[in-house]
Amino acid sequence: MDFNFITLALSQILEPQTIGYALAALGLAVHFGFTGLLNFGQAGFMAVGGYSFAITTTQFGWPLWAALAACVVGSIIFALILGIPTLRLRADYLSIVTIAAAEIVRYTVKTPDISPITGGSDGINGSSDTFNALNPLPDIQYHLGIGTYNKEQLWIRIVGWVVVIVAALVIRQLMRSPWGRIVKGIREDEDAVRSLGKNVTWYKMQSLILGGVLGGLATVIVIIPTSLQPDNYGTQTTFFLYTIILLGGATTVLGPIVGSIIFWVVLSLSDGILSLLVSNHLIPITSIQQGPIRFIIVGIALMLLVIFRPQGIFGNKREAHFSA
Amino acid sequence: MPESSTQVEQLQVGEPGPGVPKKDPILIVDSVTRTFGGMTAVDVAHVEIPRGKITALIGPNGAGKTTFFNLLTGFDKPDTGTWSLDGDSLSGVPAYKVARRGMVRTFQLTKALSLLTVMENMRLGATRQGGERFLPALITGLWRKRETEITDQALELLARFKLDTKKDDYAASLSGGQRKLLEMARALMSKPRLVMLDEPMAGVNPALTQSLLGHVLNLKNDGTTVLFVEHDMHMVQTIADWVIVMAEGKIVAEGYPATVMADPAVIDAYLGAHHDTDLGSLTGQLEVAEDIGSPLTGDIIEEIAEETPDAK
Numbered sequence: 001m002d003f004n005f006i007t008l009a010l011s012q013i014l015e016p017q018t019i020g021y022a023l024a025a026l027g028l029a030v031h032f033g034f035t036g037l038l039n040f041g042q043a044g045f046m047a048v049g050g051y052s053f054a055i056t057t058t059q060f061g062w063p064l065w066a067a068l069a070a071c072v073v074g075s076i077i078f079a080l081i082l083g084i085p086t087l088r089l090r091a092d093y094l095s096i097v098t099i100a101a102a103e104i105v106r107y108t109v110k111t112p113d114i115s116p117i118t119g120g121s122d123g124i125n126g127s128s129d130t131f132n133a134l135n136p137l138p139d140i141q142y143h144l145g146i147g148t149y150n151k152e153q154l155w156i157r158i159v160g161w162v163v164v165i166v167a168a169l170v171i172r173q174l175m176r177s178p179w180g181r182i183v184k185g186i187r188e189d190e191d192a193v194r195s196l197g198k199n200v201t202w203y204k205m206q207s208l209i210l211g212g213v214l215g216g217l218a219t220v221i222v223i224i225p226t227s228l229q230p231d232n233y234g235t236q237t238t239f240f241l242y243t244i245i246l247l248g249g250a251t252t253v254l255g256p257i258v259g260s261i262i263f264w265v266v267l268s269l270s271d272g273i274l275s276l277l278v279s280n281h282l283i284p285i286t287s288i289q290q291g292p293i294r295f296i297i298v299g300i301a302l303m304l305l306v307i308f309r310p311q312g313i314f315g316n317k318r319e320a321h322f323s324a
Numbered sequence: 325m326p327e328s329s330t331q332v333e334q335l336q337v338g339e340p341g342p343g344v345p346k347k348d349p350i351l352i353v354d355s356v357t358r359t360f361g362g363m364t365a366v367d368v369a370h371v372e373i374p375r376g377k378i379t380a381l382i383g384p385n386g387a388g389k390t391t392f393f394n395l396l397t398g399f400d401k402p403d404t405g406t407w408s409l410d411g412d413s414l415s416g417v418p419a420y421k422v423a424r425r426g427m428v429r430t431f432q433l434t435k436a437l438s439l440l441t442v443m444e445n446m447r448l449g450a451t452r453q454g455g456e457r458f459l460p461a462l463i464t465g466l467w468r469k470r471e472t473e474i475t476d477q478a479l480e481l482l483a484r485f486k487l488d489t490k491k492d493d494y495a496a497s498l499s500g501g502q503r504k505l506l507e508m509a510r511a512l513m514s515k516p517r518l519v520m521l522d523e524p525m526a527g528v529n530p531a532l533t534q535s536l537l538g539h540v541l542n543l544k545n546d547g548t549t550v551l552f553v554e555h556d557m558h559m560v561q562t563i564a565d566w567v568i569v570m571a572e573g574k575i576v577a578e579g580y581p582a583t584v585m586a587d588p589a590v591i592d593a594y595l596g597a598h599h600d601t602d603l604g605s606l607t608g609q610l611e612v613a614e615d616i617g618s619p620l621t622g623d624i625i626e627e628i629a630e631e632t633p634d635a636k
């Protein structure tokens with residue numbers, strides 16, 4: 001039997017997709033875990049940030065810093081559009097509006113009329129040039145045990161993880177500060193926080209912006225080595241992100257990052273094991289059924305986790321105990 | 325003039341009664357109304373809260389006391405009306421700004437922030453913490469000093485409220501009464517001018533009520549004005565300087581605690597709310613009078629004795 005799939009699964013740790021999801025999940029943890037905002041449209045933030053970056057890079061030829069600024073500004077504007085009408089209302093309004101807005105973004109970029117700019121259903125290729133132009137690595141093959149990478153592949157992986165670590169340190173600092181105390185208070189009871197003289201709506205907006213910008217930047221990491229595909233930013237993506245933060249612990253900084261690694265490694269691992277079993281005729285399913293079945297496995301694993309460790313892997317047991 | 329006014333400082337101008345002006349009001353309310361559907365929950369023509377005193381707002385369930393609190397503190401919007409704190413209009417001011425102006429309230433249903441520790445709950449009540457702004461929050465050095473001051477202040481208050489041993493526990497682990505105390509202590513972190521307590525005694529262990537009364541009296545001694553809603557007539561009689569009675573959204577009586585209960589309007593107010601009581605019967609009235617600790621109780625007992633001599 002071929003056990004290559006184990007190395008393949010472990011290489012997920014360095015995949016830009018894993019890194020990007022870690023960053024987007026961190027943003028969602030800011031929303032949901034720390035502030036209690038039910039954002040069901042994190043995929044929308046990812047799409048808006050990604051398109052802002054890709055369009056300004058490939059269509060307008062903007063330098064890297066300007067395209068990144070466009071990504072940040074795009075995410076901020078999206079947060080303002082979603083937040084201004086909903087954040088002063090009951091919590092459920094935000095979830096309805098975000099889930100719808102994310103879908104609107106996805107359908108809009110696929111509209112044939114604006115395809116010359118957005119690439120339509122094909123998405124956008126070639127956002128990586130300005131980024132790779134900054135690559136200082138020597139042009140050789142890098143053997144890292146779990147995979148062999150060329151200098152471009154290694155460059156995005158290094159920068160990606162550095163961005164995630166910096167973002168995690170910033171969020172950790174914020175959540176230990178008086179600012180973090182207020183957003184956590186809002187998660188518990190926003191009227192109580194209001195009664196203590198804090199501008200709750202504005203803090204919710206800041207949180208929505210912060211997490212949304214992380215979502216936007218996440219897409220940049222994901223699309224640089226590949227391409228921007230609109231259908232990668234559907235509702236499913238948001239639910240993957242929720243899976244990831246619940247897995248790792250939604251009220252922690254490390255949780256979303258480790259959650260993303262576990263999610264993609266386990267998904268790849270179960271895929272590998274299933275193909276092994278299928279190709280050796282050890283289980284009675286076809287290779288077409290294999291795809292959905294691995295998600296069933298992940299679903300069951302998540303259910304077991306919620307039953308036996310509701311606080312997630314890194315969550316605080318006492319916290320989960322009291323919120324139950 | 326009630327005889328008690330010879331013993332206590334006179335707070336009002338003229339005869340005590342609904343809407344009577346005060347010598348030194350801190351809060352002045354004019355024609356505040358609020359309807360839910362067709363039902364008028366609050367309809368207050370005029371009321372003034374005396375500065376530096378403890379005022380009790382009483383009335384049967386559903387009288388509109390909580391709604392009135394919500395309106396005054398910006399948690400709900402009135403249909404009409406204006407009100408001002410120390411001359412500054414508060415109408416239309418959002419809740420968080422009302423608190424910043426020095427008018428802080430607590431809630432009838434306790435709002436302890438369960439998954440924050442007792443200490444974090446307290447710190448949240450503090451003012452002038454620059455680290456509450458996004459960018460300064462990133463640099464601990466910019467807010468550490470103020471945080472230490474806040475922590476000291478919180479420890480002092482927690483000690484006063486006998487919660488200092490709980491400071492590192494989640495608020496969720498406190499008893500209902502302790503949460504009430506925490507909410508009150510937290511409200512005091514900003515050193516408000518006017519504290520509004522909605523049923524501070526509800527659910528509090530009787531062993532704690534005495535110390536709670538002490539805390540409220542201490543507030544007055546520190547110069548803070550207190551307005552509280554309470555059903556416990558013992559608390560009203562013990563600590564209130566002035567009593568305002570609400571029924572069906574209106575202020576129906578005002579006066580000194582020793583005398584206001586004798587106002588027939590007060591008995592009426594409570595009778596109106598006792599649907600199971602036979603309105604005409606004296607025993608029903610007695611029940612109500614005893615309920616609210618009215619000085620009329622004696623009169624009613626006498627009356628009953630006169631009507632039914634063999635009952636004696």
Ligand SMILES: Nc1ncnc2c1ncn2[C@@H]1O[C@H](COP(=O)(O)OP(=O)(O)O)[C@@H](O)[C@H]1O
Pocket residue numbers: 360365383384385386387388389390391392
């Ligand atoms: N949000 C609301 N919607 C509809 N009716 C309400 C609302 N809040 C309060 N009421 C009604 O207003 C009246 C006054 O309620 P409330 O202020 O809670 O009384 P109290 O605090 O004096 O017991 C009650 O009849 C209550 O049912």
Ligand SMILES: [Mg+2]
Pocket residue numbers: 389390391432
């Ligand atoms: Mg009430």
